[in-house]
Amino acid sequence: MGFALSTALHTSFDDALARTREALAEQGFGVLTEIDMQATLKAKLGEDMEQYVILGACNPPLAHRAVEIDRQIGLLLPCNVVVRADPGADGDVLVEAMDPQVLVDVSGEAELRPVADEVAAKLRAAIDSL
Template sequence: DFRKYQILGACSPKFAHKAIEAEDKIGTMLPCNVILQELENGEIEVAAINASASMQAVENSKVGEVAKVISAKLQKVIAAL
């Protein structure tokens, strides 16, 4: 038995395309998943990786700009839940 846990694909084709134009192999690292999991107390946790932090390893300023926008949008959505 495992707690309720769901992985949602949340890639934006528009932003994925921008990132791929800037760095052709970035598709291997796109931060496109959001998870929902039920905690022991019954609450639902929503989590996503920080796109800006995960893209720092790429060292490409154009990718970094896209990642900042994605991070801000994801934070806004999660905060509104």
């Protein structure tokens, strides 16, 4: 089983990042965290890499339902969405989100499946709209 929902865009990195934020918002997700891996690795390690941003996305009603089922599920929240330049295809940007079914698999909590299904549908809709 794969663990990502993804698409490739032929656009600028900044455009892909902005479109991803908009698509997530349209599906009820807010971005709680943003990690610029390129800048962080350069500043902390002196290492270069392609543009790579991790967005921590949260849909509050769905997160609440999940935490009500299993308090430890917060260890796996928020949903990470990665926007990254494709090093193998100049001009392409990859947008990837963790498949929420992984939460069910990792936790072993079958009651989370309907919540994970709903989150997955919303993330797929966001990614498909790009």
